Amino acid sequence: MTSLVVGGSGVIGRRLCERLSRSAVGTIATARTLVDLPAVPGLRWRSVDLATFEDWDELLDGVDTIYHLAWSSIPSSASLDPSRDILENVVGSVRMMEAARRAPGVRIVFASSGGSVYGPADHLPVSELHPTRPLSAYGISKLTVEHYLEKFRLLYGVDGIALRVGNCYGARQHETRGLGAVTLFARAALRGEPLKVFGSGAVVRDFVHVDDVVSAMIAAGTRHNVAGPINIGSGVGHSLMDVIAKLERVVGRRxxxxxxxxxxxxxxxxxxxxxxxxERLGWTPAIDLDLGIEMLLSELRTELDVQCGSLFSSTAIIPSTSTALKVTQEP
Structure with a gap:
């Protein structure tokens, strides 16, 4: 069995490649440029630009599962140039699906966005049955790929599933892309730099640790013919100011x-x-935000070579039992 991680250089992709390499599964990972990539035992890297790559048939030869993480835009950049966002991400994704149609039995796990495809919420928490009214070009493109994935599933039998991932955070998240408020705040805290907060900081997000996201993706990849979309998050909301307060408790200063x-x-x-x-994947998160922040700071101290006191004992081990807060369904 061989897995293909399309977009293996990001925070989720790197962690996913590491997890897959520890199993008996052979793994191929793609990145636009093969620079500064981790040397993972048993992992083969290929240079693939989703926007222009066409040799999908050769790449998918022998592949059983595709984890589709590649995406060239973020919400701010997609809104500045929506036509480019469509050409690079939507068209490239459809080319990949067309090749998967010619490779029976391939499972596609697509990383969609739980934070942008729904738009303004009528109620919280938001289930997969909630109307999708994305405000950003980024969310529209993600939702469009979801629709194509469903079209290929219904018409051609392509075994695909979309995971609507919440606000993922974790070490090695590319700060230059402006994604991952928890990670950006944590890095700034360790460096002694100001934390950049948009507006009042009252916006509430579902922050989910990268290790939980990877576990969900692997669960989705091993359960064939399970349809989506499926939300992947913590099931708990925290404002940006909540995140800052938790970081302040850990580092011991304002x-x-x-x-x-x-x-x-x-x-x-x-x-x-x-x-x-x-219900469909047998997956629940194992890392709540308090533990996730402690794990993140522990890794970032090594990454940044910064020592910082902590009110909690450092750990980088995922507990065997869930520490996440439970979802409460509102009437």
Whole structure:
């Protein structure tokens, strides 16, 4: 069995490749440029730009599972150039699906966005049955790929599933892309830099640790013919100011904040109902935000070569039992 991680150089992709390499599964990972990539035993890297790559038939030869993580834009950049976002991400994804149609039995696990495809929430937590009204070009493109994945599943039997991932955080998240508020705040805290907060910091998000996301993706990859979409998150909402308060408790000092103007595409609150993930994938998160922040800071201290006191004991081991808070369904 061989797995293909399309977009293996990001925070989720790297962690996923490491997990897959510890199993008996052969793994191929792609990146646009083969620079500064981890040397993982048993992992083969290929240079693939989703926007222009066409030799999918050769790449999928012998592949059983595709983990589709590649995406060239973030919400802010997609809104600045939506046509480019479509050409690079939507068209490239459809080319991949067309090749999967010619490779019977291939499972596709697509990393969609639980934070952007729904848009303003009618109620919280948001289930997969909630209307999808994305405000950003990024969310529209993610949702479009979801629709194509469902079209290929219904019409051609392509075994695909979309995972609507919440606000993922974890070490090695590319800060230059402006994603991952928890990781960006944690790095700034360790460096003694101001934490950049959009607006009042009252926006609420469903923050989910990268290790939990990877576990969900592997669960989705091993359960063939299980349909989506499926929300992947913590099931708990925290505001940006909540995150800062938790970081302050860990580092033991007040953290400076730099206020910047709010962004038009940011919804006020996004919290995911994750019961379907348990029902269909047998997956629940194992890392709550307190533990996740401690794990993150422990890794970042090594990454940044910064020593910082902690009120909690450092750990980088995922507990065997769930520490996450439970979802409460509102009437």
């Amino acid at each position: 953290l400076p904040i730099e206020r910047v103007a709010p962004r038009q595409f940011d919804v006020s609150a996004s919290v995911l109902d994750i019961r379907r993930a348990d």
